[in-house]
Amino acid sequence: MPMFPLGAVLLPGEPLSLQIFEPRYVALIQDCLDGHREPDFGVVLIERGHEVGGGEVRTEVGTVARIVDVVELPGSRFRVRCAGTDRLHVDRWLPDDPYPRAEVRIRPDDAGADDTALLAGLRERAARLHELTTRLARRNGIRRPPPSASLAELSADPTTRSYELTARLPIGLTDRQAALAAPDPHTRLATLTDAVDDAIAMMEFRLL
Incomplete structure (x- = not known):
């Protein structure tokens, strides 16, 4: 799955708005909209590091973000609105080529006790x-x-x-x-x- 490490935690059910300008994430959005797959990518929290430039330390538990609206802007930029759907777990990070990618599995909640x-x-x-x-x-x-x-x-x-x-x-x-x-x-x-x-x-x- 394409992955977007962020300095924020996306929860299932939450909206997410992004301004996309870094070339690797421009490529990610373009691939998500190519019509050959669901318009989804994974969002995980950056534990250490920065969103721009790569090399950050990422969490293993995140959320699937489904693209619901895209506005293409001048200068190879996008304004993207998403909605958090399922929780995911990263089983293995793949090479960041051309953007972060990972093998993931959906991780539903267990039943749990009365709350x-x-x-x-x-x-x-x-x-x-x-x-x-x-x-x-x-x-x-x-x-x-x-x-x-x-x-x-x-x-x-x-x-x-x-x-x-x-x-x-x-x-x-x-x-x-x-x-x-x-x-x-x-x-x-x-x-x-x-x-x-x-x-x-x-x-x-x-x-x-």
Whole structure:
């Protein structure tokens, strides 16, 4: 599969917009649109390094991105809109010729345990984190505090719901990647709980 290492974590169900200008990724998009394959490529997080130039260290768990809209721009550039679909696991990286490629397999979630209690706990923690963030913003003279993460209208499907929570909670790249790599929805929510607890502890420390 063609691969696009990014300094971001794409989750299943999330949109992704890209400005394509580097020659190797221009070639990737052109090949994805040649009509001989699905317009898909894999997105993985760059653990170390940079998006431009190559030589980066990449994660093994990522997400399939399906191209839904392309605008060709002057100067061999593209503006591309994608949607995250399935989670993938990289079994083997192939030579970057002419762009990153890998042998991958789709990695669905395991069933996992009931996550009802974890979901309720996450709602409480998200409210607590927003309260602390609002207090810190007011202390620093910020009149309009950041909005609260909306955890309403979540999917009834445990896997979809767990990705919606990952997308909405104010957590960092490392925590998003850990959630993406979790084997099942219950473990994913437990990972999110730890991440929000760390964020609460940091806010409480800053408010001392």
